[in-house]
Amino acid sequence: MFQEIxxxxxxxxxxxxxxxxxxxxxGDDLLWNHSNRVFLFGAINGKKAKLNYDLELLYVSALFHDLGLTKKYSSPDLRFEVDGANAARSFLQQYQVPAESIRLVWDTIALHTTIGIAEHKESEVALLYSGVGLDVMGDGFEQFPVALREEIVKAFPRNNFKQEIIPAFYEGFKHKPETTFGNIKSDVCEFFIPNYKRKNFCDCILHSPWSE
Known part of the structure; x- marks a missing residue:
């Protein structure tokens, strides 16, 4: 294991x-390398912005953030982000970690795909979100120092990441596509499932049991 990157x-x-x-x-090599890159991207963003944050909590959050995609931690009916958050909470409860820190890690993981909200939360939440955004979609790519980015990718290679991460997402929640309603992962279901029709918020309103 590397000591400093x-x-x-x-x-x-x-x-x-x-x-x-x-x-x-x-997990597997895909999730291992991705999760470590996310941690490092987020930590460097925090360092650049001179934010106060707990490095260890950010690290644990990064390691667990996609664990809900794995067979071990995937539930039959919850969003994979919540599965990962629940796994982290159960893990941290075995140690002498303050309840507030556990709550913070839970939020950090559960909100890591929640556009428009995560970036306005506590530093750990915002930094994990920024790390995920950079690694998955390239958010902030041009603003991130090239030398640091290359050092991180050398330590934790991408290895065809763009082609492999979308199927990995789908494998993690293909048994519960309904959990993607209202979030960006519904795009993944639409990508893989022929004639997939996502649930529609307006239909939910118009077909509710209310008489008017």
Missing amino acids: AGIKIPDSQLAKDAADILREH
């Missing part, structure tokens, strides 16, 4: 190591 020290407490072991055990 792009000027960011990788947390090495027992809690951090155990969190890394869980992702290694239940």
Whole structure:
């Protein structure tokens, strides 16, 4: 395990190591490299913006943020983001982590795909969101230092990431496409499922049981 990458020290407490072991055990190289890149991107963004944030909590949040896509942690009926948040909460409760810190990690993971809200929350929430946005969609790509970006990708390679992450998303929630209603992951269902018709908010209003 690397000790420092792009000027960011990788947390090495027992809690951090155990969190890394869980992702290694239940995830794959795609999620491992992605989650570590997300952590580093977010941490560097926080450093550049001179934000106060807990590096270890950001690290754990990054490691768990997509764990809800794995067979071990995927529920039959919850959003995968919530599954990951619940897994992190159960994990942190085994340690002497304050309840407020656990709540913060839960929010950080649960909101990591929530456009228009996550960036206005606590630093950890906003930074994980920024790291995910940069790694998945290239948000802030031109503003991120090239040398640091290259160092991170060298340590945690992308390896055909653009082509592999969309199927990975779908595999994680294809058994519960209804959980993507109202969020960006419905685009993934539409990408893979022939003639997929997403639930429509206006239809929900017009066909509600109210008589008027």
